[in-house]
Amino acid sequence: MVEMTLVGLRVVLEVARAGSFSGAAERLGYSQSAVSRQVLVMEKVVGTALFERHARGVRATAAGEVLVRHAGRVIDGVAAAGQELAGLRDRLAGRLSVGGYPTASAVLLPRAIGRLLRVHPGLQIRVVEGSTPAQLQALRRGRLEVAILATGKGLPAYELDGLQLSELARGRGSGVAVAESHAFAAREFVRPDELVDEVWVVGARSGDAPEFGAWPGIEEPRVSFAVRDWPTRLGLVAAGLGIALVPGVAAESVPRGVRWVPVREEGSGFGRTAWAVTGADPGPAASAMVGALQAEAVEFGTRAP
Template identity: 35%
Template sequence: MIDVRRLQVLRAVVTSGSVTAAAAHLGYTPSAVSQQVAALEKEAGIALLERVGRGVQPTAAGRLLTGHAAIISQHVAEAETALADLRAGRTGRLTIRYFASVGPTLLAPALARLRREHPGVTIDPKLTDPGDPLLDVAQGNADLAIVVRRPAEESHQGIRMVPLLDDAYRAVLPAGHPLSTQRVVDLADLAGEPWVGSEPPGPCLEPIIDGCAAAGFSPDFVAKSEDHATAQGFVAAGLGVSLIPGLGLAARHPGVAVRRVRRPEPIRKIHAAVREVSLGQPALRALIDALVDIAKE
């Protein structure tokens, strides 16, 4: 196998016209340059230089390898420039996993800010389920995932969980429901009501089930939807009551009343999941900062 560093020494000798001149340019001794060329000739299995007067000139094989050395040098320079751009956050690609209700309210404004600050970075957001994307992050298939974290969930090795938002669930009632006259609804007051499910099984449904259990009952689901807008439509039609997180109520149906819940107040904890090793990337760090700032707003 040909040593790339020795190729560059050969190129210096050919362009300089002598071993002595190449040694001066490279900061080596003439003996060291001669040894490098001799080793390269051994690797190539053919003579690369021939003496002409006090200098040297390349053989056909020497000219061939010198041409390739120039191409390699150019590619290395381009790679170094590209790497510097990537380190500085001027280029690159960020793959993001998110779930539906954080898309318009949290992720979209964060991505708009990222695009202003790092216009050369390609953004690849993909919709997924709240509990699924951690494996994508751990395996390097995603740079960042927005997830709902269970209260007792163990930390994943090598994954940093950045808290973004405690998203409280609200009682969603049909307009004119007797409880709509109250500013705050005790969760136990919904025990005898028919319920509309608003979440799929997993970390977003668990706060509802656990909250109802703490209030002494299990919700009687008469209709289910994994879409917050559809769930509001079912409630507005009088099918039942529901609990929907605050981020899922950005677009509110005119036929429902939304009230705070207490005793207890179910909450889903939203985090950004990233690999520890990736936190040095400027664009990824900027996205995390944007998500944290927008969540505070």
């Protein structure tokens, strides 16, 4: 009894996509006669013609269209199964706990995790939210394998002895989130001195880290709202109730109705360096996570906001 095969389904799918037997043969690396034989076998299985010839090649019959539709699903399913099985054999399969400060966790960390899981689908990654001091403590106690932190002007001098730091590429610098109706929204950049008279939406924990406050150097900023959650803060910006400081690493997290505008610092202001931090002897999964963070950070520097 002749039965459908995965090879036959793939051949039928490629003939339909290419519009010819010769085109399918080229895509698959088969001879044209081998493609013709596979199509004949599949036609024998279904009991009717799958393709009809025309001046420029072939097109699927009604039966062919049905088979092509299901063939795509079957082949995708087999590919997914293969990826999942590969994950079971992946030497990095297991659990990994990672974390970072809020603005790094908005875009950079999720994308780096996605990059890592595409290569090592067997990993199970847990994202740990918390302040930088709490994450450093968790690193020392072995409850966290990788954290992202920032150093620079206005940040605490964290105790980093015994930890391994890997610098992440410097990206876009910092900027401000403004409503689309704001005068800055049409600008390519603004200068720090232009921010002095602006009304600010800040974080409720603005004393903990610069990204929660107004632009550094403004002695008495005019604050309209101080809120805890990042989405609320940007929502208030979208409503035109103030502007907010947003590091470039989180520029792509701004919602609809908000535009991120870089601030040209001219040698002062919000300069900082981001680091991926691990224990003194990171395992293979933690090292791979650091590599993914570094690769994603490089791309951040080349993408438009």
